Amino acid sequence: MGRASTSPGALTVETCVSRYEPLTPDTLPARLGDLASVADAVGGAPETWRVEEVGDGNLNLVFIVEGSAGSVVVKQALPYVRLVGDSWPLPLKRAYFEYNALIRQENVAPGIVPGVKHFDEDQALIVMEHLVPHIILRGQTMAGREVAGLGQIMGRFCAETAFRCSDLAMEAGAKKGDVALFSGNVELCEITENLVFTDPYFDAEMNRHTAPQLDGVVAELRADTALKIEAQHMKRAFTARAETLCHGDLHAGSIMVTDTAVRVIDPEFAFYGPLSFDIGMLMGNYLMAYHAMSAHLRDRTDCAAYQTWLLGVTRETWESFAGRFRQLWQTERKGILYPSALYEDQGHGDAAERACDELLAEIFSDLLGFAGIEMHRRILGLAHVAEFDSIEDPDIRAPLEERSLRLGRDLVLGRRDITDIETVLDMARARETGEGQ
Amino acid sequence: MGRASTSPGALTVETCVSRYEPLTPDTLPARLGDLASVADAVGGAPETWRVEEVGDGNLNLVFIVEGSAGSVVVKQALPYVRLVGDSWPLPLKRAYFEYNALIRQENVAPGIVPGVKHFDEDQALIVMEHLVPHIILRGQTMAGREVAGLGQIMGRFCAETAFRCSDLAMEAGAKKGDVALFSGNVELCEITENLVFTDPYFDAEMNRHTAPQLDGVVAELRADTALKIEAQHMKRAFTARAETLCHGDLHAGSIMVTDTAVRVIDPEFAFYGPLSFDIGMLMGNYLMAYHAMSAHLRDRTDCAAYQTWLLGVTRETWESFAGRFRQLWQTERKGILYPSALYEDQGHGDAAERACDELLAEIFSDLLGFAGIEMHRRILGLAHVAEFDSIEDPDIRAPLEERSLRLGRDLVLGRRDITDIETVLDMARARETGEGQ
Numbered sequence: 091m092g093r094a095s096t097s098p099g100a101l102t103v104e105t106c107v108s109r110y111e112p113l114t115p116d117t118l119p120a121r122l123g124d125l126a127s128v129a130d131a132v133g134g135a136p137e138t139w140r141v142e143e144v145g146d147g148n149l150n151l152v153f154i155v156e157g158s159a160g161s162v163v164v165k166q167a168l169p170y171v172r173l174v175g176d177s178w179p180l181p182l183k184r185a186y187f188e189y190n191a192l193i194r195q196e197n198v199a200p201g202i203v204p205g206v207k208h209f210d211e212d213q214a215l216i217v218m219e220h221l222v223p224h225i226i227l228r229g230q231t232m233a234g235r236e237v238a239g240l241g242q243i244m245g246r247f248c249a250e251t252a253f254r255c256s257d258l259a260m261e262a263g264a265k266k267g268d269v270a271l272f273s274g275n276v277e278l279c280e281i282t283e284n285l286v287f288t289d290p291y292f293d294a295e296m297n298r299h300t301a302p303q304l305d306g307v308v309a310e311l312r313a314d315t316a317l318k319i320e321a322q323h324m325k326r327a328f329t330a331r332a333e334t335l336c337h338g339d340l341h342a343g344s345i346m347v348t349d350t351a352v353r354v355i356d357p358e359f360a361f362y363g364p365l366s367f368d369i370g371m372l373m374g375n376y377l378m379a380y381h382a383m384s385a386h387l388r389d390r391t392d393c394a395a396y397q398t399w400l401l402g403v404t405r406e407t408w409e410s411f412a413g414r415f416r417q418l419w420q421t422e423r424k425g426i427l428y429p430s431a432l433y434e435d436q437g438h439g440d441a442a443e444r445a446c447d448e449l450l451a452e453i454f455s456d457l458l459g460f461a462g463i464e465m466h467r468r469i470l471g472l473a474h475v476a477e478f479d480s481i482e483d484p485d486i487r488a489p490l491e492e493r494s495l496r497l498g499r500d501l502v503l504g505r506r507d508i509t510d511i512e513t514v515l516d517m518a519r520a521r522e523t524g525e526g527q
Numbered sequence: 528m529g530r531a532s533t534s535p536g537a538l539t540v541e542t543c544v545s546r547y548e549p550l551t552p553d554t555l556p557a558r559l560g561d562l563a564s565v566a567d568a569v570g571g572a573p574e575t576w577r578v579e580e581v582g583d584g585n586l587n588l589v590f591i592v593e594g595s596a597g598s599v600v601v602k603q604a605l606p607y608v609r610l611v612g613d614s615w616p617l618p619l620k621r622a623y624f625e626y627n628a629l630i631r632q633e634n635v636a637p638g639i640v641p642g643v644k645h646f647d648e649d650q651a652l653i654v655m656e657h658l659v660p661h662i663i664l665r666g667q668t669m670a671g672r673e674v675a676g677l678g679q680i681m682g683r684f685c686a687e688t689a690f691r692c693s694d695l696a697m698e699a700g701a702k703k704g705d706v707a708l709f710s711g712n713v714e715l716c717e718i719t720e721n722l723v724f725t726d727p728y729f730d731a732e733m734n735r736h737t738a739p740q741l742d743g744v745v746a747e748l749r750a751d752t753a754l755k756i757e758a759q760h761m762k763r764a765f766t767a768r769a770e771t772l773c774h775g776d777l778h779a780g781s782i783m784v785t786d787t788a789v790r791v792i793d794p795e796f797a798f799y800g801p802l803s804f805d806i807g808m809l810m811g812n813y814l815m816a817y818h819a820m821s822a823h824l825r826d827r828t829d830c831a832a833y834q835t836w837l838l839g840v841t842r843e844t845w846e847s848f849a850g851r852f853r854q855l856w857q858t859e860r861k862g863i864l865y866p867s868a869l870y871e872d873q874g875h876g877d878a879a880e881r882a883c884d885e886l887l888a889e890i891f892s893d894l895l896g897f898a899g900i901e902m903h904r905r906i907l908g909l910a911h912v913a914e915f916d917s918i919e920d921p922d923i924r925a926p927l928e929e930r931s932l933r934l935g936r937d938l939v940l941g942r943r944d945i946t947d948i949e950t951v952l953d954m955a956r957a958r959e960t961g962e963g964q
Contacts, residue, residue, distance in 0.1 A: 257766045262720065263713040269769070270710035276700040283699065283863050292869050315870075315878035322865045322882060329694045329864065330770040332706070333763075426720050426766065428759045432729050433752075441752035445759060 110182060110213055113166050115141040118153055122164065127207040128217050133159020145172065149180065149358070154220060161222065162207060167214035167358075173473075180277055182214035184358045187275045189216055191360035194268075194335055198254035199247050202354050221353050224346035228476055231342065231379045234387045234396050235349060241403040243352040244345070245410025248369040252411075253418040255335035256365065257425045265425070269332045269362045278359045279329075282338065286463060287325035290470035291318050299470050303488030307495055308470060320502050321466075324459045332362035340368040341464070342375040342475065366453040369411055370460025374498070375475070376404045377518055378465055381493045382477035385486055397522070401515045408457075408511045412450050419446045451509065458505035458514065465498030493521040547619060547650055550603050552578040555590055559601065564644045565654050570596020585610035585910065586617065586795070591657060598659065599644060604651035604795075610910075617714055619651035621795045624712040626653055628797035631705075631772055635691035636684050639791050658790050661783035665913055668779065668816045671824045671833050672786060678840040680789040681782070682847025685806040689848075690855040692772035693802065694862045702862070706769045706799045715796045716766075719775065723900060724762035727907035728755050736907050740925030744932055745907060757939050758903075761896045769799035777805040778901070779812040779912065803890040806848055807897025811935070812912070813841045814955055815902055818930040819914035822923055834959070838952045845948045849887050856883045888946065895942035895951070902935030930958040 113121060122128050123136025132139055134157040145152035149172050153164040167185040171178040189209040196203055208217040230237055257265055289297055291312055299308055311317060337344065338359030346353045380400045387393035419442070423430065433442035468475045469491045478494075481487035500517055501508070508514060519525075550558060559565050560573025569576055571594040582589035586609050590601040604622040608615040626646040633640055645654035667674055694702055726734055728749055736745055748754060774781065775796030783790045817837045824830040856879070860867065870879035905912045906928045915931075918924035937954055938945070945951060956962075 257763070262717055262766070265766075266710040266713050266716070270707040273703040273707035273710070276703050279703070280699055280863075288863075288866060288869060292873055294868075312873070315875050315881070318869055318875065319865075319878055319882045319885065322869070323885070326694070326770075326864050326886075329699070329702075331767055332769045333767040426717075426725075427763050429725060431731075432725060432755055432759065436729055436749070438752050438755065441756055444752070445756045448756065448760070449763075 110169075112151060112168060113153065113164065113213075113215070115143055115153065118155065118164065122155075122208075122217065125208055125217070128155075128162060131160055131162050131207055132157035149173070149184075161220040163204065163218050163220045165216050165218065183211075184275065184278055185209075185214035185216060186211055187272060187278070187360050188356070188358035190271060191335065191337070191357035192216070192218070194255060195251055195337070195354070195357065199250035202243070202247050202352070203357070204353065204355060221346050221355070224348055224351065224353060226343045227345040227347050228342035228375075228379065230347050231396075231400065232382075232386045232477060232480065234383075234392060236396075236399055237347045237352060237403075238350045240347065240352055241406025242410045244354075244372060245369070245407040245412075246414045247354060248340075248372070248407075249411045249414035249418065251337070252334045252365045252368070253415055254422070256333050257427045259418070259422050259425045262426050268335060272335065272360055272362050275359070275361050278338070279361050282359060283325060283329065285471050285473060286467045287321055287328065289472065290463075290467040291321055294471075296472040297470055298472070298474075300484050300488045300491055303484055304469075304491060304495070307492050311466070311470070311495060311499060314499065317499055317502055320459065320505075321463055324456070324463055324502070327364050327456065327459075328367065331364045333365045334362065336361055336363040336367045338363070338367075340372045340375075341468075342379060342477075364456055364460075365449075366456035367460055369407065369453075370457035371464045372407065373404060373457060373514075374461035374464030374468075376400060376407070377461065377497060378468060378475055378494050379477050380404075380518055381490050381497070381522060382475075382481065385481040385490060386477075401518065404518075405511050405515060408454070412454075415450060415453075416446055454509070454511075455505045458501040458508055462498035462501035462505070465494045465501075469495055497521045547606075549588060549605060550590065550601065550650075550652070552580055552590065555592065555601065559592075559645075559654065562645055562654070565592075565599060565601075568597055568599050568644055569594035582609065586621075598657040600641065600655050600657045602653050602655065620648075621712065621715055622646075622651035622653060623648055624709060624715070624797050625793070625795035627708060628772065628774070628794035629653070629655070631692060632688055632774070632791070632794065636687035639680070639684050639789070640794070641790065641792060658783050658792070661785055661788065661790060663780045664782040664784050665779035665812075665816065667784050668833075668837065669819075669823045669914060669917065671820075671829060673833075673836055674784045674789060674840075675787045677784065677789055678843025679847045681791075681809060682806070682844040682849075683851045684791060685777075685809070685844075686848045686851035686855065688774070689771045689802045689805070690852055691859070693770050694864045696855070696859050696862045699863050705772060709772065709797055709799050712775075712796070712798050715775070716798050719796060720762060720766065722908050722910060723904045724758055724765065726909065727900075727904040728758055731908075733909040734907055735909070735911075737921050737925045737928055740921055741906075741928060741932070744929050748903070748907070748932060748936060751936065754936055754939055757896065757942075758900055761893070761900055761939070764801050764893065764896075765804065768801045770802045771799065773798055773800040773804045775800070775804075777809045777812075778905075779816060779914075801893055801897075802886075803893035804897055806844065806890075807894030808901045809844065810841060810894060810951075811898035811901030811905075813837060813844070814898065814934060815905060815912055815931050816914050817841075817955055818927050818934070818959060819912075819918065822918040822927060823914075838955060841955075842948050842952060845891070849891075852887060852890075853883055891946070891948075892942045895938040895945055899935035899938035899942070902931045902938075906932055934958045 118141045119136035119139045132155055140156040142154050144154055150168060151166040155162050155164055167182045169179060169182055170176040171180050192203050192206050204221060205219040206216060253259055337357045338361050344356045346355055380397055383397050384393050387396055428445050433439060478487055478491050497518055555578045556573035556576045569592055577593045579591050581591055587605060588603040592599050592601055604619045606616060606619055607613040608617050629640050629643050641656040641658060643653060643655050690696055774794045775798050781793045783792055817834055820834050821830050824833055865882050870876060915924055915928050934955055
């Protein structure tokens with residue numbers, strides 16, 4: 091696998107060293123200054139570029155590079171988990187999977203992910219569009235600011251990536267080729283396999299939770315054998331249902347927004363998985379934001395209004411997903427599954443619609459399982475969310491976390507019986523007002 | 528991917544030409560005579576070897592090579608479908624997938640598949656153990672001869688390959704590596720995707736059925752939209768549920784038997800698919816043999832006794848599968864799914880057993896779908912089975928085929944409600960005696 095780039099000109103550049111070496115703000119201009127695709131976007135002499143390292147995630151170096159013409163983001167993988175240190179190695183090739191996911195996502199759902207300007211596999215770095223003045227979604231929601239069109243855009247993005255990267259739309263050989271390609275993302279899948287699906291459900295070493303306030307409910311969940319079985323059934327779906335190219339980590343820190351714009355970043359966890367995975371994880375994040383809200387918007391009227399908006403986003407995300415998925419089913423079902431030769435061409439167009447209904451029902455059922463598990467692991471596992479973690483007083487934080495934990499369990503265990511999004515919103519409201527359980 | 532062999536000595540042999548060229552009985556001794564692994568097994572001077580081409584399958588050249596010490600089988604892929612001719616090209620690399628499947632099957636279920644003596648990727652040829660005096664299972668059943676232990680052995684083989692090549696047992700990276708490897712078997716999967724799951728359910732060009740006798744029931748099945756939807760749901764499972772290494776073509780021509788021995792051959796359709804796929808296809812073949820039997824054993828008492836044996840084999844295959852699967856669950860569940868850390872280590876061994884029950888119930892439900900579809904495609908599609916095709920009188924053949932067609936539909940549509948093997952056997956008996964429908 092050689093160096094690649096979306097800019098043909100960049101392929102001839104020979105200044106990159108072939109041995110991996112982490113960039114620093116000081117070395118970046120000299121090392122990337124000769125790349126036409128970068129230099130054009132930033133502008134001016136490289137030695138005048140302003141470079142800032144802003145990585146606040148768990149895994150990578152992230153630089154913002156500014157010059158006279160504009161700015162770009164340079165993201166470079168580190169050979170270990172930044173959050174933990176070099177005691178937890180993580181392969182550089184994740185940049186290869188992120189790059190491959192970004193170009194596919196741009197292809198099937200244009201305009202949502204950052205534009206890629208350059209990819210260097212040896213250096214595990216991607217130069218991409220700088221999204222400005224965007225902030226991460228959870229920053230926006232914690233501040234109580236709405237995002238126009240959020241649910242509609244995210245539902246559409248999830249539907250387009252799910253449908254168009256599956257056997258519903260792709261040529262079979264190309265889809266199997268992508269399954270093979272992304273099967274290499276072993277280590278990042280392993281993080282999800284352990285931290286999301288397993289560790290939260292027993293007393294694993296890296297877990298933490300708000301103690302002692304949550305000790306009771308945590309013990310209750312870990313003694314709930316039906317829940318533990320269902321979580322592993324969902325893990326089996328994660329590991330084996332190679333239905334479509336999933337973003338793999340679509341939480342509220344992988345979405346960047348302004349009041350009126352929505353973008354999706356960071357698909358380094360990309361893998362072939364269930365049609366329901368990304369939207370399920372996203373739904374779990376919406377519902378945690380909902381339960382955390384009263385700690386961030388202290389005015390009860392403001393909070394109630396914002397929570398109503400958040401539930402509306404949850405509804406709109408599903409409705410947008412289902413609507414767009416059905417539209418693609420009707421217009422772009424050119425893959426090997428449910429071929430029109432079998433339905434429309436035989437005067438059985440109604441059967442094609444029923445098959446779509448059944449598939450959407452299956453996706454809905456599964457997304458509830460993934461949503462509930464995401465809500466558990468963010469409160470019981472290693473990686474928490476700022477919506478809860480930023481609530482300093484544990485006596486305020488714990489009861490809000492408990493609402494999400496209990497709702498999560500109800501979604502996982504009820505996922506085969508809950509058939510519409512309004513029921514989910516009612517369950518969330520009931521937890522919030524103490525009417526649940 | 529270079530030439531490989533199970534015999535280290537063979538790796539140094541340089542006489543094989545690197546350009547693919549089909550073997551003939553005349554050229555085979557000179558071309559393979561220098562391979563130590565072959566020469567030792569056959570014995571004597573290569574020019575004294577007796578070589579016979581015996582390929583009666585649809586796809587390949589198959590030679591039996593005999594000498595003073597014994598015999599071997601040489602199987603060489605042709606670059607097209609033998610049954611159809613060079614108008615239907617098929618890649619030589621299927622030999623690579625067959626070789627890779629054979630060595631894995633031998634590893635996880637020893638003694639069932641033929642031992643591999645040599646593999647030459649460039650020549651798309653595998654030299655393997657000659658199974659003698661075995662005949663294909665359908666030859667044995669059509670003659671009304673029993674096979675001691677058939678159900679027990681086949682259930683065990685299906686369970687061991689299913690369990691041990693899945694995330695229940697394998698190291699996660701190795702399993703993902705095998706998913707990637709077998710994702711390359713695009714063209715042979717495509718045959719199944721088209722000929723098994725789709726073509727039988729509409730008036731596709733290569734289909735044939737006993738006409739006009741079956742025209743009515745064929746029209747009825749092709750108008751059954753619920754059936755067509757379910758068949759495509761099963762196809763989606765085939766294309767996306769990368770749970771384990773499937774043989775991929777486990778019909779009664781891929782099983783070789785004596786009165787007391789059972790072996791499995793020809794895994795060139797190998798792919799990563801559902802835990803239920805192989806045993807489902809096999810069950811469909813048992814049930815077709817059952818319905819065809821009255822045309823092959825004209826004595827009614829003999830026929831009834833043999834049919835009772837066939838249904839017993841069907842039961843034993845499932846019971847052996849379920850029993851062995853559960854045993855492996857209890858003793859070899861070292862993969863990433865349903866880890867003992869979550870169950871046994873927490874005093875929740877009962878939950879692990881329940882999870883196994885639920886997974887076996889899911890496998891059972893899915894295998895009924897695959898069985899029913901196999902029964903349809905063998906009567907409505909391109910590739911038929913000798914059990915029916917050898918019945919010369921269409922007025923005798925058609926009603927027996929109709930029983931299998933109707934039972935197949937009932938299995939596909941009833942698969943979520945049928946929970947035990949006895950119900951399946953009762954359904955088959957009812958079709959045979961005209962009590963079904």
